[in-house]
Amino acid sequence: MAMMTTNEGDGVEPIGPLLRRLRMASGRTQEGLAADLSARRGYPLEQGAVSRWETHERLPDPASRALLAAEFGVPEEVLRRAVALARRLRRQEQRNQTDQENEVFDRRGFMTASAGAGIAVIQPSSLLSSGRRIGADVPRQLSQRTARLRRLDDFVGGGDTYQMYVRELEATTRLADEGVYSEATGRGLRGIIAEQAQLAGWAAYDAGNYDEARGHYMTALAASRAAEDSSLEGNSLAFLAYLEWTTGGNAGTRFATAAYEALGSGTAPVVRALLADRLAWQHATSGNAQEADYALGLAEEAIHEPGDGSGPDWAYWVDRDEIAIMTGRCWAELHRPLRAIPALEDALGRYDDSRSRDKALYLSWLAAAYLDAGEIEHAAAITTRVFDLSEGLASIRPMVRARLMAKRLEPHRSLAPVSALLERAKG
Numbered sequence: 001m002a003m004m005t006t007n008e009g010d011g012v013e014p015i016g017p018l019l020r021r022l023r024m025a026s027g028r029t030q031e032g033l034a035a036d037l038s039a040r041r042g043y044p045l046e047q048g049a050v051s052r053w054e055t056h057e058r059l060p061d062p063a064s065r066a067l068l069a070a071e072f073g074v075p076e077e078v079l080r081r082a083v084a085l086a087r088r089l090r091r092q093e094q095r096n097q098t099d100q101e102n103e104v105f106d107r108r109g110f111m112t113a114s115a116g117a118g119i120a121v122i123q124p125s126s127l128l129s130s131g132r133r134i135g136a137d138v139p140r141q142l143s144q145r146t147a148r149l150r151r152l153d154d155f156v157g158g159g160d161t162y163q164m165y166v167r168e169l170e171a172t173t174r175l176a177d178e179g180v181y182s183e184a185t186g187r188g189l190r191g192i193i194a195e196q197a198q199l200a201g202w203a204a205y206d207a208g209n210y211d212e213a214r215g216h217y218m219t220a221l222a223a224s225r226a227a228e229d230s231s232l233e234g235n236s237l238a239f240l241a242y243l244e245w246t247t248g249g250n251a252g253t254r255f256a257t258a259a260y261e262a263l264g265s266g267t268a269p270v271v272r273a274l275l276a277d278r279l280a281w282q283h284a285t286s287g288n289a290q291e292a293d294y295a296l297g298l299a300e301e302a303i304h305e306p307g308d309g310s311g312p313d314w315a316y317w318v319d320r321d322e323i324a325i326m327t328g329r330c331w332a333e334l335h336r337p338l339r340a341i342p343a344l345e346d347a348l349g350r351y352d353d354s355r356s357r358d359k360a361l362y363l364s365w366l367a368a369a370y371l372d373a374g375e376i377e378h379a380a381a382i383t384t385r386v387f388d389l390s391e392g393l394a395s396i397r398p399m400v401r402a403r404l405m406a407k408r409l410e411p412h413r414s415l416a417p418v419s420a421l422l423e424r425a426k427g
Helices: 015-025 030-041 049-054 062-072 076-102 107-119 138-154 158-178 183-206 210-226 230-247 252-261 269-285 289-303 320-333 337-348 356-372 376-390 397-412 416-426
Strands: 128-130
Touching: 015 049, 015 076, 030 049, 030 062, 030 376, 049 376, 062 076, 138 158, 138 183, 158 183, 158 210, 183 210, 183 230, 210 230, 230 252, 230 269, 252 269, 269 289, 269 320, 289 320, 320 337, 320 356, 337 356, 356 376, 356 397, 376 397, 376 416, 397 416
Parallel strands: none
Antiparallel strands: none
16 A cells, blocks of 8 residues: 655644545545555444544544554644644534524525615616606616626525516616617617526526526527627527526537627637636536537636736626636536546635525535545535535525435435435435
8 A cells, every 4th residue: 555644844734634635545435445444453443434534523533543644654643633623623613603593694684685775676767867868877877786686696596586686677678668868878778688687587597487587588688689799698698508408408509609609809808718618518518528628728718817807797706716616517517526526625615605505506516526436425425515505595406406416326325424315305
């Protein structure tokens, strides 16, 4: 067995990540390491011990640390310090959880407060300067309102936001239909309608209302073309591509390709990164690894492109972590766990739990990658976390992914963590 050494002067990492890294570097599963440790000490380890060490559910005692030190060729002091750090982190997590429980985040209350702060549905008459005349500044005012509405999606599901988005879209459409304005103002209004239709379509999609989503996306596509905004047009096509993948349609790659090709030479890098990502996803879910890899390269190049960082507000959420997450998701779909796991774990380590829907979704692909890597109990632990984050969300997608992972884990129901997860999934 190859021996691994760790310099005591190096920065300490918690025992869970440290053990996982050492174990994976030696090419062993959790069950394989448990078997080797059992043979070394002469009697079996408790079932699931390695998994619990790696997830910090339990921490290895001094005798177990001695076994691990001998197994990996690591000084016992390094493992002792790693356990001490994990213990401190666990105490901090417990304090944070208590704080969160004391300040429960009421999603619907957040929406009500936001509406009271000025996001009440717009009245078209309030934006008319005289009679039916619409001033040149109105599109900017509507853009600011739409930006505030858009950020609700970071914290609540589509079931909570859909009607609000639809009412805003209807009001803006009525304003554009009934008002009198210049050609430039008209293009601005059509751009806002495209953005708001995308928002309404996304909320409908998130809530599982796919027919409504398709209708809104088609409205967005027509409005973006009327606005002569190639970026908005590309984003509308990318939304349609994602919907095709979800509903089992066969036009997803065609839509995603058209979305990327719609972009002009002056397109903001963040938009090119987003639409390249969407194209990579379509190729990955179709099993086209080479094409997915190429598109991911385009996205990575665009998101790292130097510049002032400016881009449309509807792409505000796209950053290097989001590109890394999509990279990990693509490789998870292609069953390449060694490429998926590092990308997902690195980015998710900086992902806040307040964005529970998205974090639950992304963790589900991390669980899938660990399952493909043969890390059954760790996959079950992550899937349990997906269930935790999915509860109470007005979005069907995280729970769909959680149940899909539970189904994939069914052949391993003899393992205690899997059995517990399957019992929970029944509910």
